[in-house]
Amino acid sequence: MANYKYGMNLIRVSNTTDWSTLVPDVVKEFNMPMQNSGKQYPGVITFGPRWNINDGGGPAFITTRLFESVEEVEDYNQAGMNQIKERSELVNSIHERCRSFTFVLSKILINAEYKGSGKPGVLSRTIFKAKVGKIDEVIRFLTSYIESLPSDASVPQLSEVRTGPIGVVRLVTGYENAAEAELGYDRSRSNWESPEVQKASESIESMTRNVSRILDNSI
Secondary structure, rough: OOOOOEEEEEEEEEEEOHHHHHHHHHHHHOOOOOOOOOOOOOOEEEEEEEEEOOOOOOOOEEEEEEEHHHHHHHHOOOOOOOOHHHHHHHHHHHOOOOOEEEEHHHHHHHEEOOOOOOOEEEEEEEEEEEEEOOOOHHHHHHHHHHHOOOOOOOOOOEEEEEOOOOOOEEEEEOOOOHHHHHHHHHHHHOOOOOHHHHHHHEEEEEEEEEEEEEEOOOO
């Protein structure tokens, strides 16, 4: 299993009227090399509800790329500025049908390990916003949570966001389908009254959960 160090998320919020036309195009872009060298980066692309339900727009498309070093992140950014013409034109066409797009870089603290019986079909993302000065406590709590999981359970990816709002930690888990994701949520929720969770809640400002369908996966 690769030891990924960083993850880059491209979050696109689609327009309310054009989102269905984006599905084949974002999958095509996902699999298209950026440059003539053919260099590609492992990742996953998902489609699902946008994070802020009070904001206008259609569903969100999230493209995640994984890197084994910060140097690879720099190479990826450079490649993005020197894309082949066909890919550049496709990206422009996609963004014309989007309300917004944002890049978010995260440092990976624990790598994911999927152990489902079938191919992963959805990703559950839980975003924790730590109170000022409390991010290390939140990371320690989530690390302890991951270490306490049964040996046959999928290991979530734990990462700290390095661009945008400070103090944001992400927990990303793959599931075979939405029903399995719901069972995973119920298992986690059953422990919320424990002393450990109650103590950790004192360090957390907010939590947001999102379950998205996997459109393509090259990890």
